[in-house]
Each structure stands twice: as structure tokens, then as C-alpha cells.
Amino acid sequence: MTRAEAQRELLWAPRAWIDGRWQERVLLRVGADGHWAEIAPDTPVPPQAEVLGAAVLPGLVDAHSHAFQRAFAGLSERREHEHDDFWSWRERMYRVALRITPQQLQAVAAQLYAELLRGGYTQVCEFHYLQHRSDGRPYDDPAALSWELADAAAEVGIGLTLLPVLYERAGFALPELRDDQRRFATHDHSVRALQRAVQAGRRPLLNSGVAIHSLRAAAPASIARLLDGLGDMPVHIHVAEQTAEVDDCLKATGQRPIEWLATHTALDARWQLVHATHATQAEIDAVARSGAGVVICPSTEANLGDGLTDIPAWLHAGVPLAIGSDSHVTRDWREELRWLEYGQRLQLRQRNVVAAPAQGQPSSAARLLGRALGAGGRAAGFARWGLMAGARADLLVIDSADDALLGVPDERLLDALVFSSPGGPFRDVLVAGRWAVRDGRVTAPVTVGARFAEAMQQLWSGA
Numbered sequence: 001m002t003r004a005e006a007q008r009e010l011l012w013a014p015r016a017w018i019d020g021r022w023q024e025r026v027l028l029r030v031g032a033d034g035h036w037a038e039i040a041p042d043t044p045v046p047p048q049a050e051v052l053g054a055a056v057l058p059g060l061v062d063a064h065s066h067a068f069q070r071a072f073a074g075l076s077e078r079r080e081h082e083h084d085d086f087w088s089w090r091e092r093m094y095r096v097a098l099r100i101t102p103q104q105l106q107a108v109a110a111q112l113y114a115e116l117l118r119g120g121y122t123q124v125c126e127f128h129y130l131q132h133r134s135d136g137r138p139y140d141d142p143a144a145l146s147w148e149l150a151d152a153a154a155e156v157g158i159g160l161t162l163l164p165v166l167y168e169r170a171g172f173a174l175p176e177l178r179d180d181q182r183r184f185a186t187h188d189h190s191v192r193a194l195q196r197a198v199q200a201g202r203r204p205l206l207n208s209g210v211a212i213h214s215l216r217a218a219a220p221a222s223i224a225r226l227l228d229g230l231g232d233m234p235v236h237i238h239v240a241e242q243t244a245e246v247d248d249c250l251k252a253t254g255q256r257p258i259e260w261l262a263t264h265t266a267l268d269a270r271w272q273l274v275h276a277t278h279a280t281q282a283e284i285d286a287v288a289r290s291g292a293g294v295v296i297c298p299s300t301e302a303n304l305g306d307g308l309t310d311i312p313a314w315l316h317a318g319v320p321l322a323i324g325s326d327s328h329v330t331r332d333w334r335e336e337l338r339w340l341e342y343g344q345r346l347q348l349r350q351r352n353v354v355a356a357p358a359q360g361q362p363s364s365a366a367r368l369l370g371r372a373l374g375a376g377g378r379a380a381g382f383a384r385w386g387l388m389a390g391a392r393a394d395l396l397v398i399d400s401a402d403d404a405l406l407g408v409p410d411e412r413l414l415d416a417l418v419f420s421s422p423g424g425p426f427r428d429v430l431v432a433g434r435w436a437v438r439d440g441r442v443t444a445p446v447t448v449g450a451r452f453a454e455a456m457q458q459l460w461s462g463a
């Protein structure tokens with residue numbers, strides 16, 4: 001083994017976030033498979049190790065993404081009519097979805113994934129429903145747009161979980177899609193075929209699962225066929241983002257969406273209920289019994305005026321709680337965690353709502369990070385996630401020279417990282433044993449920014 005190879009395999013950090021707390025003088029050894037072979041606190045620096053100059057954290061999973069919506073971030077912040085809500089936002093979002101080309105999608109996704117890496121995510125779950133040509137005809141390869149996303153992720157070095165989406169109707173009482181939803185049309189068999197195609201590609205850092213757009217957009221019989229014999233893979237669904245869809249579900253089925261799922265499907269640990277925003281205590285208890293997880297997207301839910309979910313109740317019930325950046329109005333998990341807590345503070349007029357000092361967890365940031373880490377790994381289909389032997393060798397090196405962290409005592413570093421903003425990008429990001437970000441910059445020799453700017457110009461010229 002050459003000295004350079006040895007250096008790539010052995011890392012040493014002055015402190016690392018392991019098992020929910022800071023541990024000191026940590027040796028981290030990357031195995032040949034890109035997973036952690038060994039993580040050993042209280043170890044002196046071995047002579048051949050690369051010494052990381054600052055504290056390290058595990059990478060996080062961004063458990064809910066629609067990459068194309070990055071082309072839309074910041075561009076729906078003007079009210080055009082008397083009333084503006086989720087549904088009028090969706091009309092505008094469809095206009096982008098209808099005209100984006102494969103090349104533009106690739107450029108937008110590469111930019112997004114580079115930003116997510118710098119924001120501390122090392123894996124992203126793509127809830128992928130943009131499947132067909134602008135006129136609704138399938139591409140020659142039905143997975144063409146899946147490969148654009150996979151290429152974008154591979155280019156910048158982020159892990160990707162592709163979730164082709166079952167999307168077949170416009171509402172509970174509307175058996176067809178609307179014309180402006182023509183690029184999304186799938187059936188249970190085509191979703192299964194897309195998932196198999198992605199899996200058969202056997203690309204590094206790419207895995208797959210399936211998704212159901214929502215109960216309003218998929219018939220019960222199709223959902224049953226999609227799940228039949230599916231095997232062990234993530235199953236994601238938009239579940240209760242808007243009160244209007246809860247009301248529609250009640251009208252059509254007599255049950256609320258989470259209630260319906262808990263009754264009519266075998267909810268289990270594969271399931272991820274995205275935007276479990278409007279949930280009753282009985283629904284929260286049913287999810288907890290099932291082993292399913294929830295995915296909350298605080299910045300997008302705030303941006304779209306969705307409402308606030310009862311975070312303390314989900315935490316108390318022990319439900320895995322992952323985070324997603326969804327429409328990508330922010331692309332940094334610190335901001336998502338901050339807003340998880342701030343929403344509760346604003347509503348309850350209290351502070352440190354999610355902290356649990358009686359359980360030895362006085363830090364809001366630590367409790368949220370702990371939950372989001374494991375839950376995110378599960379949402380992406382990983383049995384192990386974080387700084388532990390057997391998990392993929394991902395980590396984030398904190399920039400200790402960041403203004404937000406200057407002079408902060410070591411044991412309060414995570415609190416300041418989440419609640420003293422703005423923070424800069426993570427200094428270095430390791431994915432599967434390779435440096436994807438160094439000194440705040442993506443290491444891949446790519447022209448991501450220029451391609452993105454060009455795509456944006458094409459998409460928005462004359463808008």
C-alpha cells in the first residue's frame with residue numbers, strides 16, 4: 001500500500017458526533033467497500049492518518065426532493081391574485097414541469113445536488129414523478145429522466161435513492177390526470193418497471209424504492225398491486241400536506257389519509273409518510289405501532305403555507321422523523337432543523353420545545369439531529385447510517401472558523417451550528433470514503449453553476 005492510499009483510508013478527528021454525543025480523539029477507518037470499517041474514540045493520532053482539523057458530524061439524508069423544483073426557488077414569491085396558497089403555487093410549478101428539457105433537468109439537479117452536499121446532505125431521496133416528454137409521450141427509454149437525475153448525482157458525488165412515483169389520477173373523484181399532469185402519468189406496473197431498471201443499472205451510490213404520489217392521485221387497487229410482492233425497499237407517499245386533501249379523503253373514503261393507510265395497507269418500517277402535517281393523536285399512535293417513519297419538510301411547508309405538525313407528539317411517540325428539502329427553497333439541513341423547532345416556539349410561545357431534559361436531552365438541536373439521522377437512513381433504505389462501523393463512510397467537517405462558531409465552547413458546537421445563523425457551507429464532505437467537498441467546494445471537475453445559470457435563463461427568459 002502506498003502512503004497516499006493509506007492516508008485515504010485512515011482519518012482522525014479531534015471530536016466526532018457518535019451515538020448522539022461528542023466523542024474525543026476519534027480514529028475513522030474506511031474499508032475497501034467505502035463503508036466504515038472501524039470508528040474508535042479515545043485513540044491517539046496514528047502516523048499515517050489524515051488529521052481533520054475540526055469536529056466532524058455524520059452526513060444527513062435529504063429524505064424528500066423534487067429536483068426540478070430547484071428551478072423555481074425564489075420565483076414564486078409574488079402574489080398574482082387576491083388569494084395565493086398551495087394550489088395556486090402548484091399551477092405555477094406545473095408550468096416549469098411542463099417545459100423543462102432532459103438537459104435542463106440534469107443541469108438543475110447537478111446544481112441542487114452540489115448545494116445539498118455543501119449543506120451537509122450526503123444522500124438524497126428523489127420523489128420522481130416527472131417521467132415523460134412535454135407532450136406526454138414516453139421517452140424511448142422510459143427511465144430517461146431517472147438517468148438524468150442519476151447522472152447529476154454521480155457527477156457531483158452525492159448518494160441518490162430514486163423513487164419512481166405512482167401518479168394516475170387528478171383527485172379522488174377524478175379517474176384521469178389533468179392535461180397539465182401528462183408528464184407524470186404512471187401505473188403500478190410502470191413504476192415497478194422503472195424501479196427494476198434503476199436497480200439493474202447497478203450504479204455506485206444509487207439505490208431505489210417506490211413512491212405513491214398521494215391517496216388522491218392513486219386508486220386503492222393500484223396501490224395494492226404496486227405493493228404486492230414488492231420486497232424490502234422504501235415506500236414513500238405524500239400523505240396529509242394540505243387540509244383540503246384531508247377533507248377530500250374524508251369525503252371519498254370516510255377516513256383521514258393516515259387513518260386510511262393504517263387501515264388498508266400493511267404499514268411497516270418501509271413506509272415513509274411525507275408531510276404528515278395534519279395528523280390526529282390516534283393517527284400518530286397508529287404510525288408509531290406500525291414502525292413507519294414520517295418525513296417533515298419545514299422550509300417548504302412554511303413556504304407553501306401547509307400548516308404545522310405536532311412535532312412533540314411525533315417525538316414522544318418514538319416515530320422516526322426524517323427531514324426533506326422538498327421544493328428546495330433552502331438546501332441546508334441546519335435550517336430545516338431550526339424551523340422544526342421555531343414553528344413550535346411560535347405556535348406554543350415556549351422555547352426549546354423539542355428538548356427532553358428529563359431524558360437527558362436538553363439540547364433541541366441534538367434531539368432533532370439524532371432523530372433525523374437514523375430516520376433519514378431508513379428513508380433511503382439503509383440499515384445502518386451515521387458514524388458507526390458498517391455504515392457508509394460519510395462525514396461532514398465543520399468549519400470551525402465560521403463566524404457563527406467563533407469562540408463557542410466545544411460542547412455547545414451543535415447548538416450554535418443549528419441556531420446561530422447564517423452558517424457557511426460545511427468545509428469538507430466525505431461520501432463513501434471520497435471527498436465530495438473540500439474547502440466548501442465540490443471536488444468534481446464540473447461546470448455545474450454555469451450550466452445551471454444557462455438552464456435558468458432558458459427556462460425563465462420572457463417569464
Ligand code: ZN
Binds near residue numbers: 064127238274326
Ligand atoms: Zn413532495
